[in-house]
Amino acid sequence: xxxxxxxxxxxxxxxxxxxxxxxxxxxxxxxxxxxxxxxxxxxxxxxxxxxxxxxxxxxxxxxxxxxxxxxxxxxxxxxxxxxxxxxxxxxxxxxxxxxxxxxxxxxxxxxxxx
Amino acid sequence: xxxxxxxxxxxxxxxxxxxxxxxxxxxxxxxxxxxxxxxxxxxxxxxxxxxxxxxxxxxxxxxxxxxxxxxxxxxxxxxxxxxxxxxxxxxxxxxxxxxxxxxxxxxxxxxxxxxx
Numbered sequence: 001x002x003x004x005x006x007x008x009x010x011x012x013x014x015x016x017x018x019x020x021x022x023x024x025x026x027x028x029x030x031x032x033x034x035x036x037x038x039x040x041x042x043x044x045x046x047x048x049x050x051x052x053x054x055x056x057x058x059x060x061x062x063x064x065x066x067x068x069x070x071x072x073x074x075x076x077x078x079x080x081x082x083x084x085x086x087x088x089x090x091x092x093x094x095x096x097x098x099x100x101x102x103x104x105x106x107x108x109x110x111x112x113x114x
Numbered sequence: 115x116x117x118x119x120x121x122x123x124x125x126x127x128x129x130x131x132x133x134x135x136x137x138x139x140x141x142x143x144x145x146x147x148x149x150x151x152x153x154x155x156x157x158x159x160x161x162x163x164x165x166x167x168x169x170x171x172x173x174x175x176x177x178x179x180x181x182x183x184x185x186x187x188x189x190x191x192x193x194x195x196x197x198x199x200x201x202x203x204x205x206x207x208x209x210x211x212x213x214x215x216x217x218x219x220x221x222x223x224x225x226x227x228x229x230x
Contacts, residue, residue: 004157042203042220043158056217090157099207100146100165103218105157 003027004106006091012112015081021109023074023091029104031055031097032074034066035090037108043090049074050097081113117141118206120221129230133191137204137221140185144206148218149178149189152201161202162189194228201225 004025013019023032031050035043048056049068057066063085065077074091088110092103119138127133137147145166150158164171164178164187171178177190191198204221 042222045217048217092157100163102148102160102163104160107155107157
């Protein structure tokens with residue numbers, strides 16, 4: 001069982017829909033991350049929140065909008081996505097945002113954009 | 115340009131033998147290196163890490179070796195078990211890399227199959 005919980009596990013949405021991915025951790029970690037993983041590729045960083053503040057935005061299109069309501073929750077709001085955005089979206093957390101602080105990943109949300 | 119490279123997409127090993135997974139990197143600013151294991155339909159699971167000031171770190175059956183001059187690290191699993199069959203990702207991070215901290219750069223992964 002993973003200590004980072006992501007919902008939903010699967011999501012199918014049209015290009016005009018608005019949906020949200022949710023992530024929760026109760027390990028007291030103060031850094032939370034969104035990664036995107038395409039088939040047969042490594043995970044790629046999208047966003048980092050450290051102490052509930054956005055620290056990194058890896059040039060992600062504005063149709064992806066992250067939100068960190070508190071230290072345990074991380075959301076990713078989706079709007080007007082493209083079919084090429086279909087991927088596995090992974091949430092992760094770490095005790096701090098220091099290099100070497102291991103990331104703990106959730107099991108991901110498999111997103112399909114039709 | 116790939117900064118973390120795992121040149122073997124797959125590796126097959128007999129149960130009880132040693133599995134050696136290799137990883138090369140190009141950026142000398144990387145300070146920490148981590149190995150993750152990933153089963154299908156699950157997120158990556160942290161296995162073991164090593165700081166650039168060390169050349170070896172051991173945790174049970176898993177040992178990571180770092181050769182900074184060669185920019186090479188390896189993960190040894192001894193003895194290998196069928197439950198170790200998974201995709202193994204090497205990852206690297208560095209203080210101040212790209213102006214950020216803790217940004218993990220992943221390799222493409224090596225699929226390990228341990229045969230009974």
